[in-house]
Amino acid sequence: MADKLTAVKGMNDIAPPQSANWEWLEDKLRTLMQRYCYRNLRTPIVEPTALFVRGLGEVTDIVEKEMYSFEDRLNGEQLTLRPENTAGVVRAALEHSLLYDGPKRLYYMGPMFRHERPQRGRYRQFHQFGAEALGFAGPDVDAELIVMASDLWAELGLQGIELEINSLGQPAERLAHRQALIAYLEAHAEQLDEDAKRRLHSNPLRILDTKNPAMQDLVNEAPRLMDHLGAESLAHFERLKALLDAHGIGYRINPRLVRGMDYYNLTVFEFVTTQLGSQGTVCAGGRYDGLFEQIGGKASPAVGWALGMERILELLKEQGLLPEAPAPDAYAVVPDVAAVPQVMPVLRGLRQRGVQVLMHAAGAEGMGSMKSQFKKADGSGARFALIFGEQELAQGAVAVKPLRGDRGGSEQAICPLADLEAIAARLLSR
Ligand code: ATP
Ligand code: MG
Numbered sequence: 295m296a297d298k299l300t301a302v303k304g305m306n307d308i309a310p311p312q313s314a315n316w317e318w319l320e321d322k323l324r325t326l327m328q329r330y331c332y333r334n335l336r337t338p339i340v341e342p343t344a345l346f347v348r349g350l351g352e353v354t355d356i357v358e359k360e361m362y363s364f365e366d367r368l369n370g371e372q373l374t375l376r377p378e379n380t381a382g383v384v385r386a387a388l389e390h391s392l393l394y395d396g397p398k399r400l401y402y403m404g405p406m407f408r409h410e411r412p413q414r415g416r417y418r419q420f421h422q423f424g425a426e427a428l429g430f431a432g433p434d435v436d437a438e439l440i441v442m443a444s445d446l447w448a449e450l451g452l453q454g455i456e457l458e459i460n461s462l463g464q465p466a467e468r469l470a471h472r473q474a475l476i477a478y479l480e481a482h483a484e485q486l487d488e489d490a491k492r493r494l495h496s497n498p499l500r501i502l503d504t505k506n507p508a509m510q511d512l513v514n515e516a517p518r519l520m521d522h523l524g525a526e527s528l529a530h531f532e533r534l535k536a537l538l539d540a541h542g543i544g545y546r547i548n549p550r551l552v553r554g555m556d557y558y559n560l561t562v563f564e565f566v567t568t569q570l571g572s573q574g575t576v577c578a579g580g581r582y583d584g585l586f587e588q589i590g591g592k593a594s595p596a597v598g599w600a601l602g603m604e605r606i607l608e609l610l611k612e613q614g615l616l617p618e619a620p621a622p623d624a625y626a627v628v629p630d631v632a633a634v635p636q637v638m639p640v641l642r643g644l645r646q647r648g649v650q651v652l653m654h655a656a657g658a659e660g661m662g663s664m665k666s667q668f669k670k671a672d673g674s675g676a677r678f679a680l681i682f683g684e685q686e687l688a689q690g691a692v693a694v695k696p697l698r699g700d701r702g703g704s705e706q707a708i709c710p711l712a713d714l715e716a717i718a719a720r721l722l723s724r
Contacts, residue, residue: 304410304418311619315607318617320403322449323423330442332399332425337382339405343372349381349589351556353497360408375407380557380582380598381589383426388591397429403603415573415605424579426598433530436561436581436597437537443565443577443599444543450606451615455576457543459563460551461531463523465584468559471522472498478517485512502550505572518549530560557582561597569612570605577601621675622652623721625697627667628682631660637682640692640711647718652676672697678721681706694720 301307308316327334343363350357362375376382379402392398403423410416425442427435440457447455462468475498479486486494487509490501502513523531538545545563553562562580570576579599586594610616624644628637634656641651652674654667661667671679681693686708694717695706709717 302418304412306417306419314620315610315616316603319450319603319607319610320423323401323403323446326442326446326449327401327425329445330399330425330438332401332427335383335386335400335402335426336404337376337379337386337402339376339407340373341376341382341385343374345381345385345589346374346377349384349555349557349585350378351497353493354500354555356408356555360410362407362409377406377408378555378600379404379406379422379424380426380555380600381585383424383598384428384582384585384589384591384596387428387594388586388589393429393594397427399425399427399435401425413573415570415602415608417604421603422600423603424598424600426596428596429594430597431583431595432581432597433534433537433561436534437541439579439597439599440538440563441541441543443601444541446601447565450610451613452606452609453613454569455565455567455609457538457545457563457565458548458551459534459538459545459561460548461520461523461527462552462559462562462580463519463527464559467522467524467527468499468519471517471519474517474522475499475502479512482512485509497556499552503552513550519552520547520549527560534561553578553580555582557585557588559583563599565601567609570608573605575602576605576609619675620650621677623650623676624652624678624680624694625671625674625676626651626653626680626682627664627671628654628661629664629667630684631656633682633684633687636687640682640714641680643714644718644721647714649718649721651680651721680721692717 346361347357356377361377364373365371366373383400383402387393387398401424404421405419406422407419409418412418425439427439476494479494479498479501487506490504490509493501502516504513551562551564558580560581560583563578564575565577566574567576568574577599579597581597583595585596586592626637626641628634638653641653644651654661654670668679677696677698679695679697681695683693686693689708690712691708691710693706694709709720
């Protein structure tokens, strides 16, 4: 026998009943986006590698070691499975001049790919939902995006998600801070780990983001970017804070919050929880006014966030907030296989009226006993059984039997098939 094939490590199948949770969360997200008038943008999963190298920065975790890159066998193009989608959104906006008639509020969802060590909350194929506001200088839209995410936690009933914010200022301010930071880190060179040593001159800001416990004291005492910000950057940050205050949204200023991509400036933020172990960031984002130019377009301010679907679902599960598994409204019991041609069109008529109907399907031995069909009906979680017995069909009717004692009693009713509307109403009543 041939070797068993399995999914790629760190890449998961999402099957029923869990897939229903995904659909449920996606619906919640779409509804939220509609309320804030963000519109859907769908971009390809494969992009030119240069988009991420230029967009995210050469010395970032993603570009250095996490990308699935390959050469197109036919034309030698360098391609990459998208590790994130902000760069793709900006590329699409530039390519199609999406901002020609003004700024745009957009959202996306879908799989992202990063070659990381798989663990709880960290996968090689994972799913992000992201919102991007293109062409806005803020800080009002910065606040809008943060408020929108807060609305989501409230809508889902999630507790214990905390907001951390910071300002990265503008590139010139970062440069001044960078010099102070390098001098400080050089003076403590013996405390730097390998990663930090490598990044000391290429991307010292990212050293502040280290997860190495041995370096925490060192980075806590490091020169703060906030102390190098000019009046305009500070004012932007103050106005953001005032807007969050106006919504009653609490936050913690985390001077070490720098984010993983080079494209950020001014506002950066993360929503974090302590309930998911070390993968505690559920949503993260910020302003990226330089990205349009960086990938070769006309400059345009922009801000956005992305949330990790797996982490949100894990947190929902942790807090007992996932919806009940979906169940049919009705299960059709069909004692005699000869009745199937008469029954199926009836079921279709009910479905066309919005009823979720599951039909008992024939096996190799026919339809099976009534007893086994009722067992299946019960197991399906259906609220009603529709019994298409010989007697009922002879009267041009169906028996509707409640299966859940708590709803509508257990009295069986004989309903004429001529009035599908009435049957549908009965099956849909709660
Ligand atoms: P982390 O510090 O956890 O690696 P990140 O800074 O790399 O996160 P972003 O690139 O900002 O993450 O992605 C936004 C969100 O996407 C994260 O907050 C997280 O919820 C989710 N996410 C990122 N990488 C993964 C992954 N490998 N598996 C599952 N979810 C992820
Ligand atoms: Mg990461």
